Amino acid sequence: MAAVTAELIDAPGVALVSLADGLAPVVDGAAHATRDRAAVIVISDGAADSRLLEPVVKAGAVADGSSAGHWIAHA
Numbered sequence: 001m002a003a004v005t006a007e008l009i010d011a012p013g014v015a016l017v018s019l020a021d022g023l024a025p026v027v028d029g030a031a032h033a034t035r036d037r038a039a040v041i042v043i044s045d046g047a048a049d050s051r052l053l054e055p056v057v058k059a060g061a062v063a064d065g066s067s068a069g070h071w072i073a074h075a
Helices: 002-009 024-035 048-056 068-074
Strands: 013-017 040-044
Touching (some): 002 024, 024 048
Parallel strands (some): 013 040
């Protein structure tokens, strides 16, 4: 849905996901957005195996309370 939103309104779509139940749904969605060149920001709980998303994401960052504003502006 985030990829479709990005394509329809010409602004990044946002997906809030939990990696606790596995990466398959997240990887499929991120691969779809990459294939369609849709701007999507994925915000996750940062599970340890999130590195498996590296083939389908452009960049990753760990945000905390003091740096969240910086990373939102950067995205």
